[in-house]
Amino acid sequence: MNELIEPLITMVISLAALLASSEIAIKNAVKLSEATGLGKSRIGFTFVATSTSLPELAVALFSATSGEAAVSIGNVLGSNIANICLIIGLGLILYTLKRRSKKLNVIKFKPEELDTLYLGIFTASIIPILLISFLPASRIVGLLLVSIYAYQTYKIITRRELQLEESGEPVEAESKKRSLIVYTAMAFLGIIGVVVSADFLVDSTVKIALLMGVSPYVISATIIAVGTSFPELSLDIQAMLKEHVSLAFGDVIGSCFTNITLILGITLLLSPVRLNIKVFSDLVTFSILANILLWYLMHRGGLSWREGFYLLMLYSLFLSSIMGILVFPE
Secondary structure, rough: HHHHHHHHHHHHHHHHHHHHHHHHHHHHHHHHHHHHHOHHHHHHHHHHHHHHHHHHHHHHHHHHEEEOHHHHHHHHHHHHHHHHHHHHHHHHHHHHHHHHOEEEEHHHHHHHHHHHHHHHHHHHHHHHHOOOOOEEOOOHHHHHHHHHHHHHHHHHHHHHHHOOOOOOOOOOOHHHHHHHHHHHHHHHHHHHHHHHHHHHHHHHHHHHHHHHHHHHHHHHHHHHHHHHHHHHHHHHOOOOOOHHHHHHHHHOOOOHHHHHHHHHHHHHOOOOEEEOOHHHHHHHHHHHHHHHHHHHHHOEEEOOHHHHHHHHHHHHHHHHHHHOOOOOOO
């Protein structure tokens, strides 16, 4: 029991530092985007989503290079399930309770915004299916996933239809230049903090898993997955409560897209060993179910606390299954 104390303390401290550093990086990345005149619609799916995926990226870098790529893959899939079921589910319940309204009208999303969100949901669903059924988890596949992320992100950023109104009054050139330097420096410091703290987090998690006789992917898919999703949790629920629903949905779905393309791609690129994705079949199944359920609820035309409850119930079912409380017959 005493052997667990040190890695547990390290894990808690590292997770706290990870979340604090992520918050610094996220806030300044958003400010940097706003200072450059980019609309908030595109920030959600691209800049904010990539920023809130920094913990997953850091975990991927250190776990893949240290031969523990299973931690990163479990974290990616577990984070996607937490993003959709936990964050959107809880956000919908709190949003409808605050407004005391029965429905959140999805028509508020512009058609081009819905196209982007549906693209993210489709990508986050189809890639795990292809990996578990047809494609080997090789470095070539990793390069392909990173290329998909780069290509789609570029298309979204440069798509004129997604541009929203410019925020704020014109800023003088010198003042704007100083702001950009400050935001860039603070975002960089936040990223460094994320990378360093994630290194300690992965090491302590693997130690705990080994000492407890639990598979590393189980812990990565639950504790770390929720922990690394905490930036999305805090940011997106606040965004929904402040009536920035499209920003919140863009961040959540964009994070899932980023995880399954950029993060998973980097993991496959850097991993020194060949991975068998089929061992993650349970996580893949729940990830696909979460995406399909979210698409159906959005496509149906209205979201309320009931839809949030359905998503939370799916997440409870996932936790019960992954922790061995609920066992499905083969």
